[in-house]
Amino acid sequence: MADINSKFDIGVTTGPIRGSKKVHVGPLGVAMREIALEGGEAPVRVYDTSGPYTDSDAQIDIRKGLPQLRREWQIARGDVEEYTAREVKPEDNGQLGPDRSGGVPAFPNVRKTVLRAKPGGNISQMHYAKRGIITPEMEYVAERENLGRERIARELDGNSWGAEIPEYVTPEFVRDELARGRAIIPSNVNHPEAEPMAIGRNFLVKINANIGNSAVASDVASEVDKMVWSIRWGADTVMDLSTGRNIHDTREWIIRNSPVPIGTVPIYQALEKVGGIAEDLTWEIFRDTLIEQAEQGVDYFTIHAGVRLPYIPMTAKRVTGIVSRGGSIMAKWCLAHHKESFLYERFDEITEIMKAYDIAYSLGDGLRPGSIADANDEAQFAELYTLGELTKRAWEQDVQVMIEGPGHVPMHKIKENMDKQLEACGEAPFYTLGPLVTDIAPGYDHITSGIGAAQIGWYGTAMLCYVTPKEHLGLPDRDDVKVGVVTYKLAAHAADLAKGHPAAKVRDDALSKARFEFRWRDQFNLSLDPDTAEQYHDQTLPAEGAKTAHFCSMCGPKFCSMKITQEVRDFAAKQNSDSYLAATAPVEDAEEGMGEMAAKYRDGGDLYVSADD
């Protein structure tokens, strides 16, 4: 692990996750992680978001940035122009300009020229998809979603609530999902370092990690480290929610070194440019901020265009009013000027910018509920239906869209959120924050929200925005980021299992088999967090021998259910249990069927029917 203490030495964690190695699959060399197993078991391939940082062959230089994986594909399409980027202004780093004392050097390797669509053009993946073009990005996604599976039939076990998950993902399937707006591939032309990934209800459920410094804490070194750390454990996208000073420079460091799509909330930076006074925001300042971030390579923008003037008073009677930062900024602007939101009024102009760089919309839920009491109320759904209206307007220009969702919602009201979103937004991908299923556990809100996230992920949410243990209390540190990411990975995986994703169960089965066979190292290595799993094991049984022991600390050597089960298995095998099993009644009338068997036994009959009978 590199040193991350010195403020000006931007160090990050590199090297493979224990027990696994990076492999590159298919003609495009799609990156995956392969976990080697003991006892002659076949290795298991898992979805890998960590980029070159876990590739032992890769050379990492944070000051240079990552290789430009997608650059050739972009140029080859012949529909982009190169031009000189907008000059960085002092206020891009906050009203007072950059603060070099705070541990924020400017990125040394800024590109002077950037790309955009040729005049009047559209380079969005949705645009290509609608014209029947399968891009390398789509091919990459198809390979990636298959986790390197061969095209083999797999029993589909699950309830997908109407999703149309294919047994095998083809590039054509990806294209069709993009064309229908049911999935997006966030891919700003100026972020060629990103490995293509899809967000959609018919693909693996994704998770997002939020990072970013604030007015009161944090510096660029730790934010870059958090980005690399969060993708190491499985973050599929990262949002830079920085506020205060140094926003521009921090974002440059993050994007140039990020193999996953980066999202932002541009209104945050615009607000900094006007010294934090919401009323002083103007369309011109906001538009200039969009261009600034588009040229840096932000892959999706959260735009709170659904916070309309008429909806604002609907929040007045709420227990927690408006809890979305962007939402409250726009609410204040609307009330102060007594005008409709300029984000709503200028929506089509914003869309023009999005399509020139292929930036995806993440339509913000500025009126999401901030408490159980406010869930599913009038303000929330009024905004949702407006987001549906805006989705269709963006689609008219072939711009990719996802929809942000709550928030705080009790379990019995979660499904209504999914159902209304599917109906209002034409199946555009849903991207929810949790939801938290109770308000009473600050310090444990990664769990209260993980419960809601697993459920809404099962119902159809395409990406889950993580929540850390520090939610409502403070800024997450490195450990909080890891706990948040792992919690959301397990929630997303639980959703994939319940939806019946063909590839999901492979890893559970491999881990459980390892557990049953006391392959401790395999059990650790197959887990989402091998280091923690081994550390917990060693706290009770540190001896290296215990790693191969056929018992564990819960029962001890004499008293092991798994060991006894093996004896049961051997015994049953001896007794032709197969023919016995065939003879037993189905579960439905198990009681009766078993009663018969027991009676048969009591009458002195053989317990097991020999195969020869």
Next chain:
Amino acid sequence: MADINSKFDIGVTTGPIRGSKKVHVGPLGVAMREIALEGGEAPVRVYDTSGPYTDSDAQIDIRKGLPQLRREWQIARGDVEEYTAREVKPEDNGQLGPDRSGGVPAFPNVRKTVLRAKPGGNISQMHYAKRGIITPEMEYVAERENLGRERIARELDGNSWGAEIPEYVTPEFVRDELARGRAIIPSNVNHPEAEPMAIGRNFLVKINANIGNSAVASDVASEVDKMVWSIRWGADTVMDLSTGRNIHDTREWIIRNSPVPIGTVPIYQALEKVGGIAEDLTWEIFRDTLIEQAEQGVDYFTIHAGVRLPYIPMTAKRVTGIVSRGGSIMAKWCLAHHKESFLYERFDEITEIMKAYDIAYSLGDGLRPGSIADANDEAQFAELYTLGELTKRAWEQDVQVMIEGPGHVPMHKIKENMDKQLEACGEAPFYTLGPLVTDIAPGYDHITSGIGAAQIGWYGTAMLCYVTPKEHLGLPDRDDVKVGVVTYKLAAHAADLAKGHPAAKVRDDALSKARFEFRWRDQFNLSLDPDTAEQYHDQTLPAEGAKTAHFCSMCGPKFCSMKITQEVRDFAAKQNSDSYLAATAPVEDAEEGMGEMAAKYRDGGDLYVSADD
């Protein structure tokens, strides 16, 4: 906090949870916790499982044990006899007898005489209930479940999946639920220290914490401390799953000092008495163990009587076979002797013992699935239907019953477990372990199981058995116990909210209001773990001033959505938003309704309709 380091000094954590005090409500002085709030807000009463340990007026002497709250009630019924307890045998502490070197002194204040029903009598709460008798235990439970609420109408918001949750709990309602077998009050006559509590689908969802030493680790001091620690954070019952040596003495220390019902798995101790050789178990040794534990005061016994000989081969093809310790012991015994389980054969004799002491059955799910792959299979449901058959046999003798459930189950298969249990077991309370919704997160299984627990609790499970971060890896320490308990408290509370329990939402609303009004201390004190909440807050903003600051570290002073919302609220109030709200369209046609409003605005009409118009 008392010293818990010295092996022979059995110290425990005492004193009130911060920000709250113990109150005693009603004629029976039912213990509750009252959280004081700032800003003139009324205090909030919460369900309290912590016993005298959090009562600043209580004198705690672990060597004496707790006061005998229920003793008078028991004697007053005039149906019990006092007799000399069975002599403690060396093998009661394991085949080699007690190990005094291991930090296990004998309890100094053992009762020489114990109670049981007069010959042929039945002192179970179910027996009284069926005869129309309302006991003090039932009255205590009614008061406790109401959380000190007055009888006031409350909007019932939730989906209880067919449960019949009353708006207000009366003693007669408790009696009726017990008589119907839909709820139990575990209350061994020899555990008069216990505060009565109910486990049933129409009451608050309860949680259980497992403690106990094993053959390879732990000592009595830390187990007693863990018991007190687990109830401090909200464990409603505690199971002592000790194995290895010192089982009898450890249990005595725990029961004498426990204000919550204690459960055990007697087969564990019986196995120790025969040196861990399952085949050597006999009905006589098992029966003697039941009497031994009945006289000590164990409130419920896990009995794996559903693991029948014919079902065992059904587990042979499983990925993880039999993972229940009790289940595997009985499976081995059945196969070794080629006989039906003596627990099944002798079930009615066991019931005779249960009713003489009022011990409740916790019918064990010895064939529960140990992996996603084995969920809801033939073996699991075959056993469940047998547990249903046994439930009815126990009810014929008016003995209280609950049913244990899985385990490892993917989300889409959870509800089937609840539905089948309700059908097979006549609505006897369901008591599940999790379930874990994926196998791939060892080290985080409190979360994978908390997700399943919240869901099955919502569907109708009456008590959730906690899982700690050490599950599958090692023995939980003090910190693991707390994390496990808090995780399950929030899952149980989320279930109460979703079921629409009348008292559940009060605490969420109070905390959210405190959050919105920046009453930081109230937010901490209302949370399930005030200490952790404050500690996380202080990591970013340590200054005491920040406790009253009208902003937090996420946004900083200038950038606070809650602050902005207050301005929105003031503004809207000024503008007669009420009459405006009345004029807006319902959510269903929000888009249209809002469109009209916006149009009205664009046409130059006033945004807000004055109340005078």
